[in-house]
Amino acid sequence: MAKTTPLLLGIGGDSGTGKSTFVGGIYKIFGPEKITNINLDDYHTFDRVQRKIYGLTALHPAANNMALMGKHAWQLKKGEKIIKPVYDHSTGCFAEPEEVDPNQIVIIGGLFPFFTQELRDVFDLKVYLDPDEELKRAWKIHRDAGRRGYSIEQVMKEIEARQDDIRRHIEPQKEYADIIVRFYPPNGTWSPQDDAQLNVRLFLSRTLPKTGLDELLQEAMGRKTRRAVRLVDEDYYGQPFHTLEIDGSISPQTAAGLEQRIWAHLLAPMKLIQDLAPDKLGSFASGEASGHSDALALVQLISVYYLLQAREARQKAPQEGLAGIAEG
Ligand SMILES: Nc1ncnc2c1ncn2[C@@H]1O[C@H](COP(=O)(O)OP(=O)(O)O)[C@@H](O)[C@H]1O
Ligand SMILES: O=C(COP(=O)(O)O)[C@H](O)[C@H](O)COP(=O)(O)O
Numbered sequence: 001m002a003k004t005t006p007l008l009l010g011i012g013g014d015s016g017t018g019k020s021t022f023v024g025g026i027y028k029i030f031g032p033e034k035i036t037n038i039n040l041d042d043y044h045t046f047d048r049v050q051r052k053i054y055g056l057t058a059l060h061p062a063a064n065n066m067a068l069m070g071k072h073a074w075q076l077k078k079g080e081k082i083i084k085p086v087y088d089h090s091t092g093c094f095a096e097p098e099e100v101d102p103n104q105i106v107i108i109g110g111l112f113p114f115f116t117q118e119l120r121d122v123f124d125l126k127v128y129l130d131p132d133e134e135l136k137r138a139w140k141i142h143r144d145a146g147r148r149g150y151s152i153e154q155v156m157k158e159i160e161a162r163q164d165d166i167r168r169h170i171e172p173q174k175e176y177a178d179i180i181v182r183f184y185p186p187n188g189t190w191s192p193q194d195d196a197q198l199n200v201r202l203f204l205s206r207t208l209p210k211t212g213l214d215e216l217l218q219e220a221m222g223r224k225t226r227r228a229v230r231l232v233d234e235d236y237y238g239q240p241f242h243t244l245e246i247d248g249s250i251s252p253q254t255a256a257g258l259e260q261r262i263w264a265h266l267l268a269p270m271k272l273i274q275d276l277a278p279d280k281l282g283s284f285a286s287g288e289a290s291g292h293s294d295a296l297a298l299v300q301l302i303s304v305y306y307l308l309q310a311r312e313a314r315q316k317a318p319q320e321g322l323a324g325i326a327e328g
Contacts, residue, residue: 009026010122014111015111015140025281038076040108042085045063066112069119120176183295200248203243262302
């Protein structure tokens, strides 16, 4: 069997944009034993106290070691193990460094995955999470004031302190994404009950390989599906995109039909993914409980579809990348 070259999936976006939630579904699709997950928070340069002293937020480039991120990402891509730093959110300090081996799928997510050319070049697929602004605030406030133990005032103050860095250093990275994912509330303003029924718009870059996804979707679309799922060409921050709009009100049956189609399409040629009922996807944390979103499940499946397309493209032209990838 050929030496396995991992597939690298980059997940970018501000804090509280749904990166961990998105990755939860990718774990279900491939199974945890096939995944290595790197959280770029571990590459902060300073601990929490130092950041305060220097007057830097965690979203400033000077507070993050981009060179080490790039070096480690390429080592993982070559199948090499790394010894990486560990940032402990519960203390705001660094813990002992840890050794990490690459599995077949390496996910690298955080605030700065697409900041340098070295990082951008390493990924097989770059996904940027860009929810509606009000939704993003609500998600962050609910999560940090709930599960992370901050007061609402503390979270709001932190959000305000970060605005400048977000605009200057985080958001510009979306320009490099292959897929931008924009969840938004169906009625303009958000309430917690909306989370299971959020609309989503996927901006698919023209740089993505031309795949059969459009045809697959068109084929799967009966009258009802066509109402809930739409493909249109659209500009976003001045760039042309192919966009896929999914209504959060899509009926569970329609969503399941679509999910099964994509799932079947993925299962056939790919031995990497596990045999799993698609309804296991689309989970998100809701207070102490968990909710289900069909739109999120579809986003997770479609992203994996494109990741595996990148794998196919690499297998067809192995001389352009690293060595070919072994079958799962
Ligand atoms: N697609 C989604 N649908 C519904 N709620 C979501 C979704 N993504 C995130 N959330 C909510 O937002 C919170 C923050 O998301 P999280 O994945 O922790 O963000 P990040 O990892 O980017 O900081 C989650 O705990 C969840 O409550
Ligand atoms: O913005 C983030 C990223 O986390 P996430 O994307 O998970 O929200 C955190 O504030 C920093 O990593 C610093 O950590 P801390 O605030 O714990 O010192």
